Amino acid sequence: MLCDVVTGYTREPSIILEWFVAFLFLETGLISVFKHLNAPRDKKSQYDIAFASLFINVSARWVFVLLGDFYASSPSRSDLYLGIGGIIQVLGCIMFAAFIERKERFGIKWFFTACFAIFMGIVIVSLFFDFALSRVLLFLSYMIFAFFFTIFYFRLGEKSTLEPGSTRATIRTYACFLAFGLGHGLTSGIVSDLFDPAVRLVGDAIILCSVPGMCLFIARMPPFIEIDWHDKLESLFIMHPSGICIYNHYFNKPAVELHESLVTSVITSVRVLLEKITDQGGISVIKKDQNTIIIFPGRHIFCVLICKEDIEAGRFLVKKMTDRIENVFSPILDQWDGEMAVFEPIDLMRAEIFHDVSRRETK
Numbered sequence: 001m002l003c004d005v006v007t008g009y010t011r012e013p014s015i016i017l018e019w020f021v022a023f024l025f026l027e028t029g030l031i032s033v034f035k036h037l038n039a040p041r042d043k044k045s046q047y048d049i050a051f052a053s054l055f056i057n058v059s060a061r062w063v064f065v066l067l068g069d070f071y072a073s074s075p076s077r078s079d080l081y082l083g084i085g086g087i088i089q090v091l092g093c094i095m096f097a098a099f100i101e102r103k104e105r106f107g108i109k110w111f112f113t114a115c116f117a118i119f120m121g122i123v124i125v126s127l128f129f130d131f132a133l134s135r136v137l138l139f140l141s142y143m144i145f146a147f148f149f150t151i152f153y154f155r156l157g158e159k160s161t162l163e164p165g166s167t168r169a170t171i172r173t174y175a176c177f178l179a180f181g182l183g184h185g186l187t188s189g190i191v192s193d194l195f196d197p198a199v200r201l202v203g204d205a206i207i208l209c210s211v212p213g214m215c216l217f218i219a220r221m222p223p224f225i226e227i228d229w230h231d232k233l234e235s236l237f238i239m240h241p242s243g244i245c246i247y248n249h250y251f252n253k254p255a256v257e258l259h260e261s262l263v264t265s266v267i268t269s270v271r272v273l274l275e276k277i278t279d280q281g282g283i284s285v286i287k288k289d290q291n292t293i294i295i296f297p298g299r300h301i302f303c304v305l306i307c308k309e310d311i312e313a314g315r316f317l318v319k320k321m322t323d324r325i326e327n328v329f330s331p332i333l334d335q336w337d338g339e340m341a342v343f344e345p346i347d348l349m350r351a352e353i354f355h356d357v358s359r360r361e362t363k
Contacts, residue, residue: 010201013201014069014070014200014204015066015070017201017204017205017208018062018065018066018187019066020208021062021204021207021208022062022063022066023059024208024215025055025056025062025211026055026056026059028055028214028218029051029052029056029057029058029059030052031215031218031219032048032051032218033048033052035048035218035219036048036049036052046099046102047099047100047103049099050095050099050100051096053095053096053099054092054095054096055214055218057091057092057095057096060088061086061089061092062085063085064082064085064088065082065187068080068081068082068085069082079127079131082131083127083131083134086123086138087123087124087127089141089142090119090120090123091120093119093144093145094113094116094120096145096149097112097113097116097145097148098110104152104155106148106151106152112144112148116144116145119137119144122137123137138188139185139188142184142185142188146181149177150174153174153177173213173214173216173217175213176210176211176212176213177210177214179206179207179209179210180207182203183203183204183207183210184207186199186200186203187200187207229313229314229317230355231308232309232314233251233252233305233306233314233354234251234306234307234308235249235250235251235305235306236248236249236251236304236305236306236321236350237303237305238301238303238321238325239301239302239303239304240300240302241301241302244338246340246346247343247346247347247350249347249350251354283295283296283315283318283319284296287310290308291307292306292307292309292310292311292314293305293307294314294318295318296315296321297322298322298323298325299326299330300329300330300333301325301329302322303322305317305318305321317354320353321349321350321353324349329343
């Protein structure tokens with residue numbers, strides 16, 4: 001005899017929808033795992049593992065909720081399954097926060113990881129004395145996680161946004177995570193007890209609608225190593241085909257002296273390669289002294305970007321910078337007489353295109 005914790009007309013639809021939820025979240029987590037495994041060694045990131053652990057954890061938690069609410073043979077067995085599901089939920093919060101806080105700082109170091117670890121200890125203790133209290137604590141831990149994830153996600157979006165229009169895509173994807181949070185809240189035992197059981201079905205439907213957007217986020221997101229593109233920039237040079245440097249900028253001012261020899265050799269190398277690059281066209285990449293030099297030739301100038309690593313963001317930005325300068329300064333460059341003052345506006349263009357990532361100058 002099954003213990004029908006969830007009964008009535010919502011039972012069968014809820015079972016079907018929630019098994020779909022568990023399966024789809026497992027699939028999304030596996031996509032993130034394989035994305036990480038298939039990435040080149042220098043492109044792997046712990047963010048991939050963080051999202052993989054989050055989605056796989058959600059899937060496992062849902063399996064135990066299904067066992068507790070629909071398949072338990074007794075009330076005590078139901079409480080056991082739901083308790084395990086609750087522990088898995090908090091464990092997932094700990095794992096995700098730990099992976100993220102190894103790289104990101106949100107106020108006090110490891111603050112959210114410590115919060116979820118404390119919650120997990122309290123939840124485990126409360127399961128032995130007051131199951132209703134443990135459900136309240138689990139709901140509260142979920143709300144804290146939603147707050148943490150919101151801060152992290154928009155920081156992630158800010159870092160990865162190269163074009164202003166891509167902010168809309170960031171918000172659209174967040175709407176999917178927000179819908180999942182809403183649906184998750186509606187399916188919780190606390191909400192189900194307060195309102196009509198049909199609310200749980202609504203929550204299940206909202207979650208199912210949100211999964212495709214989150215799956216696309218994982219599948220289409222560029223390697224997470226690209227997200228910190230601003231930390232990998234070293235120097236920018238705009239050079240005339242004659243070999244004269246008409247503009248230079250150091251993104252990391254304290255490192256300028258350390259890189260003087262590199263810069264000198266780079267400019268010398270670029271002067272030698274100008275003629276060849278002009279014939280080849282397109283972006284050229286040179287690896288030198290553990291740095292990557294990205295060169296993009298325009299009709300009148302060459303844009304040279306020195307990075308710590310070969311990143312796709314660098315290629316995009318160097319092309320955009322070249323195109324902008326060509327559009328603005330073409331009439332001047334056609335008949336340039338060697339006057340350098342005319343190129344002063346380039347600094348404003350650089351600040352806009354590179355999102356003024358020279359923040360380290362003021363530290």
